[in-house]
Amino acid sequence: MKRRDFIKLAGAVSLAGCASSVPSKARVVVVGGGFGGATAAKYIRLWAPSLDVVLVERESSFTSCPISNLVLAGYSSMQEISHGYDALRRHGVQVVRDEAVAIDAAKKTVRLGRGGDIAYERLIVSPGIDFNFGEIQGYESAMNAGRVLHAWQAGAQTVALRQQLEQMRDGGVYVLSIPLAPYRCPPGPYERASMVAAYFKQAKPRSKVLVLDANPDVTSKAGLFKAAWKDLYSGILEYRGSSKAIGVDAATMTVKLEVEDVKGDVLNVVPPHRAGNIAMQAGLITTNNRWCDVDWRTMESKKVPGIHVLGDATLSAPGMPKSGSMANNHAKIAAAAITAALGGRGAGPEPKIINTCYSFVSQKEAIRVSSVHEWDAGQGTLIAVKGSGGVSAARSEAEGTYAWNWARTIWADSLA
Amino acid sequence: MKALIFTAAALAAAPVAAQDLQGRNLAAACAICHGTEGRAPSRDLVPIAGMPRDYLVKQMIDFRDGKRPATVMHQIAKGYTDPQIDALAAWFAAQKR
Incomplete structure (x- = not known):
């Protein structure tokens, strides 16, 4: 590998004393330590x-959106879905909490x-999502008052939503509002509705789950979700398509739709989203x-050379969901391309990746x-291979076991 | 002994062959369910690192042709050509368990 220019580290206060000792190394900086960024940092070090790999992450640990719907039902815990960054450090990744x-x-x-700047040879931006709160009138003030939650970034809002569900009276109504596609995790809202319905069935049987979907119909695994709702949650879960918030x-605990108003006791309104704020700041949108x-x-x-964007922030390829599996795979495409380029090699073979998403x-x-x-x-893009892929034959406990195995394995593949 | 060490160092520094890169990159996608480099973190998952190449090729083709029952692998295997399956199998077979 050819010798690199000395990398300017002036002002990089957070890195003083660790990164500057090997100035001849090319440095890759990764912004965001989710499924995309953590995997990219790890795989670049592996390959x-x-x-030199520096991961910039504002949180002290990773909180997984997959399995977080089980936390809402009391079937998992925040501890179980939280993972630290120490294992990445053992791969030689410098993790900067900022x-x-x-x-x-x-x-x-x-x-x-x-304060301080970090210089990079290549940059990976894996910023996840932020929300277009302005598309739902009154949202931000209601959210700040704790009267409406999205819980679509696992963390404090997951805990708050679980508390609201626990405190809700039996006979109350939980309203889940889903934005128009594309949004993070296509089957996620329907899993969430199922999990809350399962909790109500067991703990508050007179309560209702009301799903208000901006999309005309269930956007993922529709047949399987609807069969489960009919068999398991009849009289508890009601689904309404084409119902955009x-x-x-907050004062009247009302969600306003285009044609009517709907009242609830717990309002879980997921606003439309977009690439995370740093992507907007950097002109990557x-x-x-x-x-x-x-x-x-x-x-x-496609806009800014030298910057690679991963995960939910990307303009999804046709038929590609915004998912943890995809972000993890995006990271490996970027890792292969960047290690080839910085190693003086041509680009590797054209990518082929797999998505697998389980829903409880x-x-x-x-x-x-x-x-x-x-x-x-x-077509100049990734496309689903004709004849491949599909859904489960039916819901089953075996798939439930595989779902847990998938979660533990992808957490380890991304962060350990 | 010294010569051996030098040989090992030279090999480690040698550029990765294009064929190995293809296997490595294809195999990386499998890691979300089979673990990094095919070493599963849980005993409930099939650890494919170090499995014989011929065995892996046969399983993938049997999944693809519907000869081996599966919950998911029949749908995944249909996404791969024979040369891709062979590259995957060769790469996993070369990994330590």
Whole structure:
């Protein structure tokens, strides 16, 4: 591998004393330690131990969205879905707890919230999502008052929503509002509705789950979810399609739809989302003011050279969900491309990746969807391989066991 | 002894062959369910690192052709060509268990 230029570290206060000892190494900086960023940091170190990898993450630990719906039902715990970054450090990743607040693509530096810039040879931005709160009137003030929650980024809101469900009177109504696709985790809302219904059936049997979906119908595993709802939650769970939330009123605990108002005791309204804020700041957004288009052979931004974007923030390829499995796989495409480029090699073979998403429909039973995606030169994007993929034959406890195995394995593959 | 050590160091530093890169990159996608480099963190999952190449090829083709029952692998295997299955199998077979 050819010798790199000395990397400027001036002002990188947080890294003083650790990164500067090996200035001849090329440095990759990763912003965001979720399924995308953590996996990228780990795999770059695995595939090119000579590279310097710095992961910038504002939280002290990772909280998994997958399995977080089970926390709402009392079937899992925050402890179980939280994972530290120490194992990444053992791979030689320098984990910096700070927030990336600005990116200078011309100077190739990342500005940290606590001050200081980190220079990079290549940058990976895996920022997850932020919300377009403005699309739902009254949302932000209602959320800040704790009257409405999204809990669509696992963490404090997951805990708060669980508390609200526990405190709700028997006979109350839990309202779940789903935004128009594309959104993070297509089957996630339907799993959540199932988990809350399972909890009500067991603990508050006179209560109701009311699903208000902006989409005309269930967007993922529709047949399997609807069968589970009919068999298990008849009289508890009601689903309404084409019911887009346009406002919330915290005083009257009302969700305003285009044609009617709906009252509830617990309001779980998930607003439309977009790529995380740092992607917007860095000028990586290309489409509808929301998403970042990338070259799927490398995950490099179509707008800003030298910056690779991963995960939910990307403008999804056709038929590709915004999922943890996909973010983990995006990371490996980027790791292969970056280690090849910085190692002086040509790009590797064209990528082929697998999505697998499990959803629980009861405490023990789950359903699954899988797909295989490959590069199509004609269309210039990743497409689902014809004839591959599909869903579970039926919900089962065996799929529930596999769902837990999948979660523990992807957590380890991404973070351990 | 010294010569052996030098040989090992030279091998470690040698550029990875394109064929190995193909196997490595394809195999990385399997890690979400089978563990990093095919070493599963749980005994409930099939650890595919170090399995014989011919065995892996046969399983994938049997999954693809519906000869081996499966909950998910029949749907995944249909996404792969024979040369891709062979590259995957060769790479996993070369990994330590």
